[in-house]
Amino acid sequence: MSWYSKIYVAVREYRAKHRNGGWILTRCLNILLLTQLFFLWMTLYFYINVTVGYYVQSPVQATIYLIICSFLFVMSMWSLAKTLFTRVGRVPERYRPSKELEDRLKAVTPFENNRYVVEKSTAEQLKQQNIILEEMCTFCKVVVAECDQVGRLKYCYECGHLKPDRTRHCSSCGKCSIKYDHHCPWINMCVTHANYKYFLLYVIYTSLLVYWYLLTSLEGAVRYFIIQKWKEDLWKILYYLFSFVAGGVFGYYPLGELLIFHYQLIALNETTVEQTKPAVLRFDNAADYNMGKWNNFRSVFGWGLWMWPIESNEQDGLHFDIRYVNTQQRNRFVRVEEEQSSTPPSCESSTS
Structure with missing residues (x-):
């Protein structure tokens, strides 16, 4: 059990005994989410008012910076909203x-x-x-x-x-x-x-937003030394220093690490828990869900609208294609589920 799972279990147990106090503790579990939102909005505010509105000299350049930053921010918030407000997939x-x-x-x-x-x-x-x-x-x-x-x-x-x-x-x-x-x-x-695609898009767009901010804000830091308004603009350079350190750290971990990690998972069609504890499939212990990188990518992001936080998944989350390795056993398993059927499902003489 992870460190945060122990916290969640402790909060649930406490809430079962203390309803009001438990409700407050449950809300406190959102602290990391609220912290992210606070810094993302502060970053956008500072970027618009200082980097684009003060240090960037060219109106065309400022317009391009603003359009790209706004697009990444909107896509990040849209993806996060879809992640949070999409009902978690539960067992029927x-x-x-x-x-x-x-x-x-x-x-x-x-x-x-x-x-x-x-x-x-x-x-x-x-x-x-x-x-x-x-x-x-x-x-x-x-x-x-x-x-x-x-x-x-x-x-x-x-x-x-x-x-x-x-x-x-x-x-x-x-x-x-x-x-x-x-x-x-x-x-x-x-x-x-239900929300894996939206979660990945949130990580991707937030990462791009952080990297874009760090790259384009370097100009503002350089112009501080060119303009030489040491006292008047001191708070600006201090904020730049803080945001560069925080953005660099956050851009590397967890965002950068998550991007690399989940790319590896998608390439193998694995989930986070399956990497530590691989799925065991009947009739062939060497079988897995890896159907090739393109099919694996499509199983997560769907077809066509992959870069938008819009429902495009072609799977129901209950049934998955299986890559059998043992050719003598691959024809033993068939998945048949017909709720209206009077006959029980079969488990032989076809291919999954």
């Missing part, structure tokens, strides 16, 4: 089994320290659990390709439902999210299938 109700099946599963799962500990299950218990989980899939009329490290279908004991492929339980939120990437303390919410 159809993945929730009957109470009888849930009770049967819990009865054959070790329970310690107020939680179910699958890792301590015996071989016989694991066998019984998998039988019950297969019954759950039939009951819910769903088919999943992922399993855990011991070959057992994935089920969340806390949320009480089967886990669709690439779904993870967020320890910070206490809920499962479909195609879960990570819980980001910088925006105080989960990054999942």
Whole structure:
């Protein structure tokens, strides 16, 4: 569990006992988000009034600077708004089994320290659990390709439902999210299938905004020494000094690091959690979701409107193409989910 997950868990536990104080603490979790917004708006204000409005001499140059900066700022704020106000992708109700099946599963799962500990299950218990989980899939009329490290279908004991492929339980939120990437303390919410594109666009446009500000504001710092209004413009150069240090650090980490890291993830079609704990797919332990860089890029940004924070995803966050490596096993798995169908889903004689 990460450091911020421990904070979220502690706040949830405190709020359960102290409603008013817990509500205040919950709002305080937005401190990193509010800090970002404050510095971004301050940067825009200073850039317009000092760099463009005072130090830049050419009206044409000032106009170009202002247009580019405004575009990057608007796109950054638009992407952030879409990230924050897009509902986090949660597991649909159809993945929730009957109470009888849930009770049967819990009865054959070790329970310690107020939680179910699958890792301590015996071989016989694991066998019984998998039988019950297969019954759950039939009951819910769903088919999943992922399993855990011991070959057992994935089920969340806390949320009480089967886990669709690439779904993870967020320890910070206490809920499962479909195609879960990570819980980001910088925006105080989960990054999942629903808002991953918007989150990446926010990182990209904010990075470009910071780099553009640093590059073009160098002229203002140089002109301070040319104009030589040492006392009158002292506060300007001090702010430049502060913003160059803060922008340089922030532009490198977390923004620069995030850009490189998520580019690597997209190239492999992995999520943040899958890089540390790779998905295990039934019938072929070497299989993965990597369908080639272009297809991986399209699975995140969609088709056409990739640079705009507009819904363009072609996937539902529950089903994903799989690249099977074992050619003898690749035809054993088929995903069929028809809510209106009277027959249970099949798991054989086709290709996923």
